[in-house]
Amino acid sequence: MPHQTLTRAAVAEHNTPDSLWCIIDHRVYDLTDFADAHPGGSVVLEQVAGTDATETFYNLHRQAILQKYASLSIGVLEGETPEVIVPQPGDLCPVPYAEPLWLRPEFKSPYYNDSYWRLQKALRVFVDTHVYPEAQERERDGKYISQELIDRMAAENMLGLRLGPGKHLHGKILPGDVRGEEFDYLHDLIQAQEFNRANARGFQDGNMAGMVISLTAILQWMGDEGVKQRVAEEVLSGRKKVCLAITEAFAGSDVAGLRTTATKTEDGKYYVVSGTKKWITNGMFCDYFVTGCKTEKGFSVILVPRGEGVDTRLIKTAYSTAAGTAFVEFKNVKVPVENLLGEEHKGFAVIMSNFNHERFMMVCAVVRGSRTVVEECLKWCNQRIVFGKKLIEQPAIRQKLARMISHVEANQAWLEQIAYQMNNMSYAQQAKSLGGPIGLLKSYSTRSAHEIADDAVNIFGGRGLTQTGMGKVIEGFHRGYKFDAILGGTEEILADLGVRQAMKGFPKSML
Ligand code: HEM
Known part of the structure; x- marks a missing residue:
């Protein structure tokens, strides 16, 4: 049907299952053929046939649904203009607190x-x-x-x-x-x-989160310039993928407890790597594993290419398998000694130098994710009618929103402050002075995420526990924020690191 200008009176005539029209935001939709396929059922559509269903529609759907089903629209009402904003790619969101202050x-x-x-x-x-x-x-x-x-x-x-x-x-x-x-x-x-x-x-x-936390180590620590250039070129061009393989069933944050071994061959040309790794992000589709191994006199980090003796199995975690989280088994894998990162037996330096940036990245992400949850809650509270009022009109709901907003704004301000300090410090200074503050911020921002996820689910009710529809962002955040609280160092370990690092600078004169 061609796009046309229609009157409310004309729409009112299409009020049966055989000709079912309705009005949403000043546009007219012909839902006759769609009704049977409607996820909310045909009955509810028949109840609003021929009428203006704007309020009912926005009580249950987002504007994005109308964009997806735009072909159902047959015209606009005479002399009326749609009011709801249709976001375009790149747009900033005008919802308060949906964007950082800057x-x-x-x-x-x-x-x-x-x-x-x-x-x-x-x-x-x-x-x-x-x-x-x-x-x-x-x-x-x-x-x-x-x-x-x-x-x-x-x-x-x-x-x-x-x-x-x-x-x-x-x-x-x-x-x-x-x-x-x-x-x-x-x-x-x-x-x-x-x-x-x-x-x-x-x-x-x-x-490519695996790349973010492992290619950095290769660029900084790989002694063999040829291997370094080749791997960096392969990975940055997207042809090959790399991940970090440190944690094991035997040890997570306790890197000293790892059991994967790397033994040198008698001719000194190879390491033979044996052991297992667990929770390896991107491990399922990676071509290279930056692997933490026990060596004769300590701990070493070695780049292990996928090949004979390397086996990966999918681990199903709380979030999507799109992360490619793997259980990795190395069975006598021969790797040239040129693949060593940093000095032999001194691999802790390699791992530790990487942690600050990894944690900084994780804070950036969890704070932004928390902000999106705030945005979703603000939209929902302005849209959802309960007991004849918008949710936002309930003081108890506004209290929750106030707490959520405050967490997000405080964390973003602290994060920007830390990024500024990083810009003005060498890598070595960052490790000395910012490891503690970044640890504290990561720990605090995931505690905030915990509070925010909890409040958001309560605000959304059953929808906050449903993987489709209006509450899907909340459900996903509630299921996923714990990854930020655990990966890259748990909340407790990082909080402790923050205090211990501060104590190193405690002046004796104050005793
Ligand atoms: C252009 C018109 C409409 C389209 C394209 C549409 C589409 C949809 C879609 C895609 C869903 C699934 C929601 C999701 O999982 O994301 C849905 C759910 C639903 N829709 Fe519609 N809808 C339309 C109009 C309406 C109207 C006018 C009503 C009410 C009179 C309505 C009532 C419902 C209900 C009750 C649900 C289930 C919501 C829930 O489970 O939370 N829909 N609709």
């Missing part, structure tokens, strides 16, 4: 300049257009990220920028025309937060 036009920030804005805008368009749709699909079907998306990210230098600032970006032009040389930890914060907007915790880890 992205809201009425606020100023001491940290951000034009280069950050350009990066943010370019990444948002990219994530909205390419990452979000695939993330939602993969989160549902549990399959791994497509090579097409990896290639697209590689072509735009997006794989490299996710490792954080460094020489690997020099000479490159990044999204938003940002030069690789100017990319710093505030840019890094932005990229982590923008990618998080794909809103799919399992997929997010499946989207």
